[in-house]
Structures are given as structure tokens and as C-alpha cells.
Amino acid sequence: MTQTEAPSYVDYSEYYDFAHFQKDDIPFFLDYARECGSPLLELACGTGRLIVPIAEAGYNITGIDLSAKMLSICRERVNRLGLSDRVSLVEANMTNFDLPEKQFALAYVPLRSFTHLFTQKDQLSCLHTTFAHLRPGGLFIVVVFALNFSVLAKDSEDSFRVLREFDLPDGNHVVQSQRFAKHDRAKQILYFEFKFEEKDRNGLMVRERTVPMDMRYTLRYELQLLMERAGFEVVDVFQDYEKRPFSGKYEIIMVGRKPNEK
Ligand SMILES: C[S@@+](CC[C@H](N)C(=O)[O-])C[C@H]1O[C@@H](n2cnc3c(N)ncnc32)[C@H](O)[C@@H]1O
Structure with a gap:
């Protein structure tokens, strides 16, 4: 493909x-x-x-x-x-x-x-x-x-940690968190996941999505x-x-x- x-x-x-x-x-x-x-x-x-x-x-x-x-x-x-x-x-x-x-x-x-x-x-x-x-x-x-060498010792993290929060022009609020999902030492690739949780002004979840963010x-x-x-x-x-x-x-x-x- x-x-x-x-x-x-x-x-x-x-x-x-x-x-x-x-x-x-x-x-x-x-x-x-x-x-x-x-x-x-x-x-x-x-x-x-x-x-x-x-x-x-x-x-x-x-x-x-x-x-x-x-x-x-x-x-x-x-x-x-x-x-x-x-x-x-x-x-x-x-x-x-x-x-x-x-x-x-x-x-x-x-x-x-x-x-x-x-x-x-x-x-x-x-x-x-x-x-x-x-x-x-x-x-x-x-x-x-620049690689933080302590990362080399890690294989993955189970839980997400909050990276940042921001408001959208329509007033919805987004919490962005990140998880270190996998480490491929042979290929020098760190596989991260970003999670975006978007809520409206009343705190109701509008959308939640997880996207890959991989880096060599x-x-x-x-x-x-x-x-x-x-x-x-x-x-x-x-x-x-x-x-x-x-x-x-x-x-x-x-x-x-x-x-x-x-
Ligand atoms: C972190 S963003 C940087 C955007 C912009 N340069 C900035 O400084 O805000 C990474 C960008 O790389 C693009 N990208 C990823 N792989 C690419 C490739 N092989 N060729 C061209 N663009 C690519 C993505 O579509 C995305 O827009």
C-alpha cells in the first residue's frame, strides 16, 4: 500500500x-x-x-x-x-x-x-x-x-501521563497524555502513544482518540x-x-x- x-x-x-x-x-x-x-x-x-x-x-x-x-x-x-x-x-x-x-x-x-x-x-x-x-x-x-540514556533501559510504560491541556476555539477542552508503548533497540525506535480526550464546556466527553507517535x-x-x-x-x-x-x-x-x- x-x-x-x-x-x-x-x-x-x-x-x-x-x-x-x-x-x-x-x-x-x-x-x-x-x-x-x-x-x-x-x-x-x-x-x-x-x-x-x-x-x-x-x-x-x-x-x-x-x-x-x-x-x-x-x-x-x-x-x-x-x-x-x-x-x-x-x-x-x-x-x-x-x-x-x-x-x-x-x-x-x-x-x-x-x-x-x-x-x-x-x-x-x-x-x-x-x-x-x-x-x-x-x-x-x-x-x-538528544537521547536521554536512561530511556535505553526502559521497555515500556503501562500508564499514560498528562503532557498538556488546551482549549479549542469552540470552548472544548482537551487533555493530551502520552505513554511510552514499546522500545525496539535493534531499530532504535521509541513507540509512543498520544491520547487526546476532548470534553465540552459541561465536561462531557466529545471524543477520545489514541494515535501513534513513533521516533527513531x-x-x-x-x-x-x-x-x-x-x-x-x-x-x-x-x-x-x-x-x-x-x-x-x-x-x-x-x-x-x-x-x-x-
Ligand atoms: C512535528 S511535525 C512538525 C511540523 C512543523 N515543521 C513544525 O515545526 O511545526 C512533523 C511533520 O512531519 C511530517 N512528516 C512525517 N513524515 C514525513 C515524511 N516522510 N515526509 C514529509 N513529511 C513528513 C508530518 O506529516 C508532520 O506534519
Whole structure:
């Protein structure tokens, strides 16, 4: 069967913007946009959490995503804000896309979306494909989580724990909880489940759903070797959006450069 939607996001795309209100990476990517200039490429752009501020700052950006639902929310938002001249949205897999533009100045795959690639073959395919879409000297930034090694000892958790609560525009209230469901050490995949319990203003359950949220962990030097194998020079590795050097904790924010032609 051909996969047309990223399974984890189809079932909660309408909650995504309330569950993922993170903003601390926006100035970081705006800084790189200033340094590199247009055009920009975001892999796995989702509902446009980052596309919008980047386009509002005047940059031309292409966003690709596997999920038609996430992209339709993004498209509606971009149109509503009058940004459609600067934004191009394409439904595609980040492992094998082919865009008419092959001279992007900056590409990035933020918010750990690269962890949704579950095999080294898919990871390399994403890195090679992105490399082919960059101009010489162009940058590619990959963000994945730094593995907390205590997780390696765990097999699973029985119960859900509450991650966050949020209100929807219609007044309904959602409790989002998470369970660590399975650990495949051979494949380096952590299988999580997100549960969303939506209640109306009177506290009556409107909907309850559980969706998978699986992530492959990649260590710092593993990621560096993959980037280098695809042709990138790794120029920086940060642990956070304040650009502190990588220390083993928080994120692995790896900045690769496509070498200039000799
Ligand atoms: C955590 S969200 C990130 C969205 C957005 N970049 C942000 O920062 O808010 C992950 C996104 O990855 C997309 N995705 C998962 N696998 C993908 C793939 N192989 N190719 C393209 N997009 C993918 C999902 O559809 C989802 O929109």
C-alpha cells in the first residue's frame, strides 16, 4: 500500500497548533534566513508554525509535507494572511522529493521531524535529496532530540501521563497524555502513544482518540557521519536555539554546508 499520509499526524492535525505552540526556534531560523537569504526549504512543514513567521519576514519559502491534512491547514493559514505569493506548498515525502527549484540557499527539518524516518536508508535518501536541492554553499539544518540514556533501559510504560491541556476555539477542552508503548533497540525506535480526550464546556466527553507517535533516535556522531556521507560539511552542532554547543542533552541541532564548487 502506498503511504499518502504520515499516520501519526492525520488523526490529530486539528489539535496540532494548540499542542505545539513552541516558539523558541523561530528567532533561530530567522537568523539563518537572514544569513542565507531566499529561497528557503522546510521539510515536514506541517501546519506552517514556522512557514508563517519566515514568510512574514519577507522570505520566499517552499514547504513540503507528507500529510495532505496538515498541508491544507497550512495553506488556509497562508492564504488568510496574504502570504501565498511567498509560499509554495508541496505534498511530498522528504525522502524522495523533486522540486523545480534546485538552488535553495537554506533548508531545514525542524522540531525533530527527521526522527519520523525509521531506517538509515530513508535518512540517507532525505539527506542526498536535500543536498541535490541546495546551491553550493547552502546550509541544511537537522534537529533531532538528544537521547536521554536512561530511556535505553526502559521497555515500556503501562500508564499514560498528562503532557498538556488546551482549549479549542469552540470552548472544548482537551487533555493530551502520552505513554511510552514499546522500545525496539535493534531499530532504535521509541513507540509512543498520544491520547487526546476532548470534553465540552459541561465536561462531557466529545471524543477520545489514541494515535501513534513513533521516533527513531540517532546519536550525534551517527548523524554527523550520515550528513558527511551525503556530502555535507558539518559546520556547527548546537544543543539549543541559543546556539550553545552540543553537550549531550536537549537537542542535536546539526548545521551542514554543501561545499562550494572548486
Ligand atoms: C512535528 S511535525 C512538525 C511540523 C512543523 N515543521 C513544525 O515545526 O511545526 C512533523 C511533520 O512531519 C511530517 N512528516 C512525517 N513524515 C514525513 C515524511 N516522510 N515526509 C514529509 N513529511 C513528513 C508530518 O506529516 C508532520 O506534519
